[in-house]
Amino acid sequence: MLLKDRLRQMFVSYDPDIQRVLSEMLDLEQQNISYERPRLKEQVNDIITNVAENKQPKSGNVRISE
Amino acid sequence: MMLDRIVLENFRQYFGRNKIEFARDPQRRVTVIHGVNGAGKTSLFIALNWCLYGKSVDNVKIIDNVGELMSKEALSRSVVGDRLIASVELSFFHDGDRFIARRALRGSKHTDGSFLSDNGDFFTLMRARPNASPETINNPLGMINAILPSNVRTYFLFDGEKIDNFAKPEAAKEVKEAIKLVLKLEVLERARRHLEAAADEYRRELKRMSSGESQTLLEREEQTRAELDRDEKRKGELLAEISSARRKIVDIDAQLRTTKDARELQEKRSSREQAQREFQQERETLVGQIRELAIGAHFAIAQPAVDRALEILDQKRERGEIPSNIRQQFVQDLLAQNRCICGRPLHDGTLEHQSIQGLLRNSLPGSLENDVLDTTAALRPFQERLDRRCSDLNLAMRRRAELTDAIKKLDAELSDIQIQLKGSKIEEISGLEKQRSEFLANIDSANLEIGGIDERMKKLSKEFDELRKQREKVLKEEKRVQVLSKKLSLAEQSADAIGEIYHTFANEMRLKIEAKTKEIFHRLAWKGEDHFSDIRLSSDYNLEVIDKYGRPARPELSAGERQVLSLSFITAMAQVSDEEAPLVMDTPFGRLSSQHRNTITEHLPNLASQLILFVTDEELRDQARKNLETRIGGEYRLQFDRQTSCTSIEEEKVL
Numbered sequence: 001m002l003l004k005d006r007l008r009q010m011f012v013s014y015d016p017d018i019q020r021v022l023s024e025m026l027d028l029e030q031q032n033i034s035y036e037r038p039r040l041k042e043q044v045n046d047i048i049t050n051v052a053e054n055k056q057p058k059s060g061n062v063r064i065s066e
Numbered sequence: 067m068m069l070d071r072i073v074l075e076n077f078r079q080y081f082g083r084n085k086i087e088f089a090r091d092p093q094r095r096v097t098v099i100h101g102v103n104g105a106g107k108t109s110l111f112i113a114l115n116w117c118l119y120g121k122s123v124d125n126v127k128i129i130d131n132v133g134e135l136m137s138k139e140a141l142s143r144s145v146v147g148d149r150l151i152a153s154v155e156l157s158f159f160h161d162g163d164r165f166i167a168r169r170a171l172r173g174s175k176h177t178d179g180s181f182l183s184d185n186g187d188f189f190t191l192m193r194a195r196p197n198a199s200p201e202t203i204n205n206p207l208g209m210i211n212a213i214l215p216s217n218v219r220t221y222f223l224f225d226g227e228k229i230d231n232f233a234k235p236e237a238a239k240e241v242k243e244a245i246k247l248v249l250k251l252e253v254l255e256r257a258r259r260h261l262e263a264a265a266d267e268y269r270r271e272l273k274r275m276s277s278g279e280s281q282t283l284l285e286r287e288e289q290t291r292a293e294l295d296r297d298e299k300r301k302g303e304l305l306a307e308i309s310s311a312r313r314k315i316v317d318i319d320a321q322l323r324t325t326k327d328a329r330e331l332q333e334k335r336s337s338r339e340q341a342q343r344e345f346q347q348e349r350e351t352l353v354g355q356i357r358e359l360a361i362g363a364h365f366a367i368a369q370p371a372v373d374r375a376l377e378i379l380d381q382k383r384e385r386g387e388i389p390s391n392i393r394q395q396f397v398q399d400l401l402a403q404n405r406c407i408c409g410r411p412l413h414d415g416t417l418e419h420q421s422i423q424g425l426l427r428n429s430l431p432g433s434l435e436n437d438v439l440d441t442t443a444a445l446r447p448f449q450e451r452l453d454r455r456c457s458d459l460n461l462a463m464r465r466r467a468e469l470t471d472a473i474k475k476l477d478a479e480l481s482d483i484q485i486q487l488k489g490s491k492i493e494e495i496s497g498l499e500k501q502r503s504e505f506l507a508n509i510d511s512a513n514l515e516i517g518g519i520d521e522r523m524k525k526l527s528k529e530f531d532e533l534r535k536q537r538e539k540v541l542k543e544e545k546r547v548q549v550l551s552k553k554l555s556l557a558e559q560s561a562d563a564i565g566e567i568y569h570t571f572a573n574e575m576r577l578k579i580e581a582k583t584k585e586i587f588h589r590l591a592w593k594g595e596d597h598f599s600d601i602r603l604s605s606d607y608n609l610e611v612i613d614k615y616g617r618p619a620r621p622e623l624s625a626g627e628r629q630v631l632s633l634s635f636i637t638a639m640a641q642v643s644d645e646e647a648p649l650v651m652d653t654p655f656g657r658l659s660s661q662h663r664n665t666i667t668e669h670l671p672n673l674a675s676q677l678i679l680f681v682t683d684e685e686l687r688d689q690a691r692k693n694l695e696t697r698i699g700g701e702y703r704l705q706f707d708r709q710t711s712c713t714s715i716e717e718e719k720v721l
C-alpha cells in the first residue's frame with residue numbers, strides 16, 4: 001500500500017471533519033517543509049475555521065493528498 | 067517526479083544552449099552522461115539543483131556562489147553594458163501533469179569585465195495539462211516542496227562518493243532525520259505541533275470570551291429593571307399622597323374661610339400664596355434669562371484685542387495711510403503705459419519713473435483698503451453690544467434680588483398667619499391649622515423623596531441602557547464562542563489523532579525500511595547473505611549490519627560496502643515512500659570495486675523509477691556497462707573544448 005494511502009487509512013475511523021483538517025494540514029506542512037520554522041498560524045486558523053464553519057477550502061494550485 | 071528534459075543556456079562552461087532529454091521508458095529508464103574529470107558533470111548536477119531550488123531555501127544551502135553561474139565565454143564575447151542571461155529550464159512530469167521550471171539570472175557586463183547581476187534570480191513554474199492552456203503556478207516554492215522538498219532532495223540527487231554517511235556508526239541522527247523527512251513523519255510532527263498551538267490559542271480566547279458575562283449581564287439587567295419598577299411604583303404612591311394632601315389642604319382652607327374668626331387670615335393667606343406663586347414663577351423665568359445673557363457675553367473676552375485693533379486703525383487714519391490718496395491700480399496702469407497723465411514719458415531709470423515707483427510703494431491694493439474699512443465698521447458696534455448686554459444683565463440681577471426679597475417677605479407673612487391660626491383660642495381653628503401644617507410637611511417629605519427617586523431613576527435608566535447594549539454585544543460574541551468551541555475541539559481532536567497514529571505509523575515505516583534495506587543490500591553487496599546475515603534499524607534509528615556470527619559488523623565495513631549500505635537505505639526509503647523521484651547520482655561508482663559495480667548496475671535500474679548517472683568512462687566499463695546496456699534510454703557525452711574552455715553536450719547513439 002502506498003504511503004499516502006496508508007496514512008489516509010489510519011485516519012479513516014476519525015470524524016470526516018477531523019479527516020479534512022488533517023488532510024489540509026498535511027498538505028500545508030508539506031508545502032512548507034523546507035522552512036525550519038514556518039509561520040503558519042494564519043493558514044492553520046483558516047483551515048480549522050473553514051471546517052468549523054463548513055466552508056469549502058480556498059482553491060489553490062497545490063494539492064498533494066487527493 | 068520524472069525528469070523529461072533540461073536546457074542550459076550560458077550556464078557556467080555550457081556556452082549557448084545545450085540540451086539533454088532524460089530516458090523515461092519503464093524498460094529503458096537509465097540516462098548515462100559521460101564526462102572526464104572537469105568536463106562539467108558537477109556543473110550539470112548544480113544546474114539541476116539550482117533550477118529547482120535556487121541559491122538556498124530558508125537555511126538549506128543549494129549552491130555556494132551564484133555569481134559564478136554566468137558563462138565566462140558569453141561574458142567575454144559581450145561588450146560593456148550588454149544584457150546577458152544564464153538560465154536552466156527543466157521539464158518534468160508529476161502526478162500525470164507536465165511542469166516546466168525555469169530559473170534565470172539576468173545582468174550586464176561591467177566596465178571591469180565582470181558580470182553584474184540584477185537583484186536575485188527569476189523563477190517561474192508552469193503546469194501544462196493535456197487539452198488545457200499552461201498555467202503559471204502562484205506558489206512555486208510550495209509546489210516544489212509538495213513534489214520534492216529541498217531538504218529531501220539530497221536523498222534523491224546526490225554525489226555518489228559522499229553517500230556513505232548513513233552507514234557510519236555515528237549516523238543515527240542523519241538516518242532518523244532522513245526517515246522523518248522522506249516518510250512524512252516530520253510533516254506529521256509539525257502538523258501536530260501547529261494544531262496544538264492553535265488549540266492553546268483557542269482555549270485562551272474561549273476562556274476570555276465565555277466568562278459567564280452574558281448571564282451576569284442578564285442578571286444585572288433584571289435587577290436594574292426591578293429597581294426601576296419599584297421606584298416607579300413608589301413615585302406613583304408619593305404623587306398620590308401629595309395629591310391627597312393637597313386636596314385636604316384645599317378642604318381645610320375652605321373650612322377656615324367659612325369660620326368667622328379665621329376667615330380674614332385665611333383670605334390674606336390665599337392672596338399671599340397667590341402672589342408668592344407669581345413671584346416664584348417670574349424669578350424662575352428671570353434665572354433662565356440671566357443664564358442666557360451670561361452665556362452670550364463671551365465676546366467680552368475679546369474686547370481688549372478689539373480695542374487695540376481700533377486704536378491701530380485710528381492711528382493709520384490720522385497719519386493718512388487709510389484711505390490712501392492714490393489707488394495702486396492707477397499707478398500700475400501708468401507704469402504699464404510708460405506715460406504719466408501729464409503726458410510725460412516714463413522710461414526706466416528716469417527720475418519720473420522712480421517717483422512713480424515710490425508712489426506704488428506707499429499705495430495699498432484696492433481690495434485691502436476696502437477690507438480695512440469694513441473691519442473698522444464691524445468692530446465699532448462691538449463695544450456698544452457689550453455695554454448693552456452688561457446693562458441687561460445688571461437689570462435682570464437687580465430684579466431677581468427684588469423678587470427674592472418679596473418672596474422672603476411673603477414667607478414671613480405666611481408664617482405669621484400660620485402661627486396666629488395655630489395659636490387661636492378656638493380649638494377648631496387651631497386643630498385645622500395643625501392638620502394643614504402636617505399635610506404640608508407630608509407634601510414636602512414626599513417631594514423630597516420623589517427628588518431622590520427621580521435622581522436614582524435617571525441613573526438606573528442610563529445603567530439599564532448601557533447593560534442592554536453590553537448584552538447585545540455579548541450575545542453576538544456568544545455566537546463566536548460556539549464557532550470557537552468547535553474550532554478548539556477540531557484542533558484538539560486532530561492533534562490527538564496524529565498523536566494516536568504517530569508511533570504505530572513511524573514503527574511501521576521503520577520496519578518496512580529495515581526489511582527493504584536488507585533486501586536491497588543483500589542484492590547489492592557482493593558478499594551477499596552468506597556473510598551479512600541481517601540488517602537492523604533499531605527503534606532509536608541505528609542502522610546496523612549483522613554478520614553471519616550474529617555480531618554487529620558495521621565498524622568493519624569497507625568504504626565501498628558503506629556506500630552500498632547507504633545506497634540500499636536510500637533506495638529503500640524511496641521505495642517505501644512511494645515518491646516517484648529520479649535517482650540522480652554524480653560519480654556513483656568511483657570508489658567501488660568491479661564486484662560492487664556489477665551488482666549495482668545489475669539491480670539499480672529496478673530500484674528507481676528513473677536513473678540518471680553522471681560517470682567517467684572508467685566507472686562504467688566491462689560487465690558493469692553490459693549490465694546497464696539494455697536499460698539505457700539516453701546517453702550523452704560532455705565534450706570539453708580546450709580552445710574555448712566550454713563544454714558541449716553530444717548525444718550518443720543508444721545501442
